[in-house]
Amino acid sequence: MACSRSTTASAPGGSVGPEAITSAEASRPHTGRTVTARLVPGATDIDLGGTRARTLAYNNQVPGPLIRANVGDEIAVTVDNALDHPTSLHWHGIALRNDMDGADPASPNIVAGSSSTYRFSSPYPGTYWAHPHTGLDTDYGLYVPVIIDDPAEPGRYDAEWIVMLDDWTSGVGSSPQQIFDGLRSMGMGSGSMPGMPGMGDMRSMPGMTGVGTSDLLGGDAGDVNYPYYLINGRIPAAASTFSAKPGQRIRIRIINAAADTAFRVALAGHRMTVTHSDGFPVVPTEVDAVLLGMGERYDVIVTAGDGVFPLVASAEGKNAVARALLATTAGAGPGADYRPPELSRLVGTVDTFTAAPEVQLPAGSDLGLAARLSGTMMHYDWMINGRPYDQSVPLTVRQGQHATLTFTNETMMWHPMHLHGHTFQVIREDGSPGPRKDTVIVKPMQTVAVKLVADNPGIWMLHCHNGYHMDAGMMTTLDYVG
Numbered sequence: 436m437a438c439s440r441s442t443t444a445s446a447p448g449g450s451v452g453p454e455a456i457t458s459a460e461a462s463r464p465h466t467g468r469t470v471t472a473r474l475v476p477g478a479t480d481i482d483l484g485g486t487r488a489r490t491l492a493y494n495n496q497v498p499g500p501l502i503r504a505n506v507g508d509e510i511a512v513t514v515d516n517a518l519d520h521p522t523s524l525h526w527h528g529i530a531l532r533n534d535m536d537g538a539d540p541a542s543p544n545i546v547a548g549s550s551s552t553y554r555f556s557s558p559y560p561g562t563y564w565a566h567p568h569t570g571l572d573t574d575y576g577l578y579v580p581v582i583i584d585d586p587a588e589p590g591r592y593d594a595e596w597i598v599m600l601d602d603w604t605s606g607v608g609s610s611p612q613q614i615f616d617g618l619r620s621m622g623m624g625s626g627s628m629p630g631m632p633g634m635g636d637m638r639s640m641p642g643m644t645g646v647g648t649s650d651l652l653g654g655d656a657g658d659v660n661y662p663y664y665l666i667n668g669r670i671p672a673a674a675s676t677f678s679a680k681p682g683q684r685i686r687i688r689i690i691n692a693a694a695d696t697a698f699r700v701a702l703a704g705h706r707m708t709v710t711h712s713d714g715f716p717v718v719p720t721e722v723d724a725v726l727l728g729m730g731e732r733y734d735v736i737v738t739a740g741d742g743v744f745p746l747v748a749s750a751e752g753k754n755a756v757a758r759a760l761l762a763t764t765a766g767a768g769p770g771a772d773y774r775p776p777e778l779s780r781l782v783g784t785v786d787t788f789t790a791a792p793e794v795q796l797p798a799g800s801d802l803g804l805a806a807r808l809s810g811t812m813m814h815y816d817w818m819i820n821g822r823p824y825d826q827s828v829p830l831t832v833r834q835g836q837h838a839t840l841t842f843t844n845e846t847m848m849w850h851p852m853h854l855h856g857h858t859f860q861v862i863r864e865d866g867s868p869g870p871r872k873d874t875v876i877v878k879p880m881q882t883v884a885v886k887l888v889a890d891n892p893g894i895w896m897l898h899c900h901n902g903y904h905m906d907a908g909m910m911t912t913l914d915y916v917g
């Protein structure tokens with residue numbers, strides 16, 4: 436497992452110190468209010484809706500409890516580690532102080548049986564989530580939604596629905612670790628197999644029967660077929676119901692917490708207006724469905740119709756769905772395998788959206804950074820710039836620089852690339868601004884450029900948010916140097 440990097444290449448000028456992190460924190464807004472929470476990750480039994488799973492969870496529930504605060508509040512979350520191994524809590528998407536990021540080496544892991552408190556404030560509102568940055572733990576059910584509110588934001592909606600998507604095997608099929616070991620050994624042991632990338636061996640392993648393809652993802656949709664796909668911890672046959680009144684405007688905050696599954700999400704009988712990508716506002720855009728890779732979030736607004744409507748998350752290329760129900764009247768709605776026609780109409784992707792003018796980053800940059808993505812299913816050796824994480828050479832930036840980071844995917848698999856501590860702006864091929872994001876899908880053989888402003892000093896992970904690719908080594912860091 437690619438848990439640690441043995442050597443950190445010393446960058447010219449050296450790394451920035453704690454005073455730079457303290458100084459950046461002083462420049463964030465602070466309300467003087469503190470929001471506290473306690474999370475206990477541990478082994479437990481979870482009811483997925485008539486199906487029980489022995490797994491890992493926060494406070495014995497999947498998803499774990501919502502953490503919610505205003506911009507500038509001090510968020511103080513104590514983690515009591517009841518696991519039998521070290522853990523951490525990473526605040527995905529939040530531009531927080533580096534020493535609270537919940538990813539080693541910026542912040543130390545919490546050893547088994549001990550407690551630690553994360554204290555930070557978020558400078559930006561939005562839809563975020565939190566999960567460990569240790570091994571494959573997120574895929575066992577360790578994740579919570581995190582919502583940061585802006586009290587000044589006009590409330591143009593009547594109700595709010597938080598929707599967390601997941602692919603599920605823990606306690607009902609092979610464990611995530613068994614699947615990872617299978618992918619690695621299949622890869623390592625089949626180097627002499629000609630032709631197809633090791634798929635022959637894979638098809639004989641549980642959970643790894645040939646995943647299909649996706650036009651939206653540019654080819655292979657993933658590496659693993661899961662026994663279940665969940666919305667808010669429930670299987671489709673026991674879907675949770677969100678109740679509202681006809682005509683209400685509902686803000687749906689969709690979060691993809693899966694390890695290896697992109698979802699195409701639609702609400703039967705409704706169009707949706709996408710208002711935010713990865714927490715940041717976009718020019719409001721109407722679509723029938725939206726595509727989310729692992730780690731991505733979209734906020735949408737719908738005007739509720741009269742009836743019972745399935746919200747369906749189709750597991751891209753995997754011939755299965757997750758679902759929940761929106762109910763504004765009594766009734767049961769369509770069956771558990773119903774696929775609304777909206778799924779095959781206009782699907783919003785990263786190419787569809789443009790950052791709202793007030794959050795667009797200034798044009799131009801004074802630094803080019805490159806992340807070349809490589810690896811094959813045959814060897815299961817996912818890397819950035821030709822190196823797995825334990826041999827990686829950091830990308831470096833100086834505070835204040837405006838950098839263009841270019842992802843070049845040299846593989847036949849798509850990768851949702853995530854940078855900690857920053858929200859970059861996607862730059863379209865014609866140079867025009869795309870959405871602000873912290874996680875962007877890079878399709879096979881595609882190049883994607885993003886712009887970032889170096890305003891948050893520290894050591895920040897840059898990695899693929901496919902849990903298995905990341906664990907195999909598709910991770911490096913962006914280090915601030917003085």
Ligand SMILES: [Cu+2]
Pocket residue numbers: 817849850851899900901904905909
């Ligand atoms: Cu990947």
